[in-house]
Amino acid sequence: MVEQDLRSTPLEAVHESLGATFTDFAGWRMPVRYDSDLAEHRAVRESAGLFDLSHMGEIHLIGPEAPAALDHALAGKMSAMSVGRAKYSLLLTEDGGIIDDVITYRLAEDHFLVVANASNAEADAAALRERAEGFDVEVDDRSLATALVAVQGPASEQILLDTLFAADSGVEALTREDITEMKYYRFTTGTYRGGELLIARTGYTGEDGFELYVPTEHAAALWEQLTAAGGERLTPCGLACRDTLRLEAGMPLYGNELSRDLYPAQAGMGRVVALKSKEDFVGRSGVENADVSSRPVLVGMVAEGRRAARAGSTVRDAEGREVGEITSGALSPTLGYPIALAYVDPAAAEVGTELIIDVRGKDLPARVVELPFYSRS
Missing domain, CATH: 2.40.30.110 (Aminomethyltransferase beta-barrel domains)
Known part of the structure; x- marks a missing residue:
């Protein structure tokens, strides 16, 4: 694929101004590093790093039967999740193989957000649409309209507070307690420059941190405000250090540790599949009938x-x-x-x-x- 055919995130110009080295990742032109992989890795472990994850997929399911549709579509029991919580789950093939690992956020009783890996975003959206047929639910792929930036590391909470509650931050409908009292795999919502803002205490680094979802048109402003508030505490980080961070934390990467040819139990994810707590779902029979004892x-x-x-x-x-x-x-x-x-x-x-x-x-x-x-x- 020639470079001009790659998709660009809304922060590409920012990365170029910072001297980033780019790579083709899942069809996206992404920053692999800005300076030193090692320095960026250490910044996340010791202070905080700032990541552009806008290549990820954001798929919304909205409607009275959204909980039932997701219970059918995913391996986990999404209907049991409370509003304000996030849950890690798997999208399985009929045979029980892993199409993708996803995080699902329950925004309201009838509204869920499924975040997909970049390499699988379009396939996930198509699978969710197909599996939602017959349910009273709308599947809305907002991936290209949504930007995602992450602040990860021990200083991330204070940097986020300094950003969100500075004068003229553009943030509304949030309190400091919404951030300081947020537990892992929880989220809160507000507005940023009039657009929707979702802040989740989630990440892929093994450190405390937050992931922030905003409309693409506000991504650069948010990045710049985080950078200004973070100062020397915050380092822009590329995909190279994200990979070593997640590896140290023992987190699987789709395409490496997860694939359609692997069953959840092989990856140590048997607990993610809700065989006991819900009825039939796509992939259930495949998982139940698979003999993984020698795999x-x-x-x-x-x-x-x-x-x-x-x-x-x-x-x-x-x-x-x-x-x-x-x-x-x-x-x-x-x-x-x-x-x-x-x-x-x-x-x-x-x-x-x-x-x-x-x-x-x-x-x-x-x-x-x-x-x-x-x-x-």
Whole structure:
């Protein structure tokens, strides 16, 4: 794909002015870094980072039967969620494979927002429309009209407060307590420059943080206000450090750890599928009938030294037998040693198991560990 065919976020000019290096991500021209991957990663762990996530999909379901439609469409029980809460769930194939992992927000009794990964946004919208047929609900894909920016890190709450409640911030219908008392996977709403504003205490970094949804026409102003309020506490961050942050936190990436060929139980997500709490839904029979006892399962692995395994690297046991494959790997900036996620045979998945990773033709001794690799104190 030539660069001019890539989609651009409403913040592209801002990224260019900051000297960002761009990459093609799921058909979008996205900033991969501004300066140093390591510096951006550390900024999020130690202070705060600012991310443009406007490539993500935002799909609204509105109508009296929206709860029932989502219970049918997704693996989780969305109808049991209270207004003001968010829930992680899966969109499954009929056979029980994973189309996407999504976060759903209940905006009102009859109004939900489903946030999809960029690579799957259009497919998710199409699947939700198809699965909503027969229900009294409207499916409205507002992805291209919605911008999403995230502030992540231990200083994120104070930076957000300094931004939202500064003089002439343009923010209305919010109080400081709406932010300070917000718990994880909760959200609040207000207005920003007359447009709708949704602020969620969610993220993909393993740190405390917030994700802010605004109309695309207000994205640049919001970014600039956050930057001004954050000052030296806030660093613009690209996709490269977002990947190492989520890997340290043991969070799966669609296309690496999740796919249509994998069942939730293989990825350690059996609990996400509401087999006991609701009736039939798309993918239920596939999940129930699948024999995953001999299928590879997702594990975390650590090694010593500075050589990091990459996706596609082979994993062998002590006898030299191939038992799996790396899906994500990096030299952890926070921990200082190599970490990786891998799918391995169940017999090799027990914590403490000693394995060998083929890193560019050289053996790297590694062992299976519990996830996450990193957890904030």
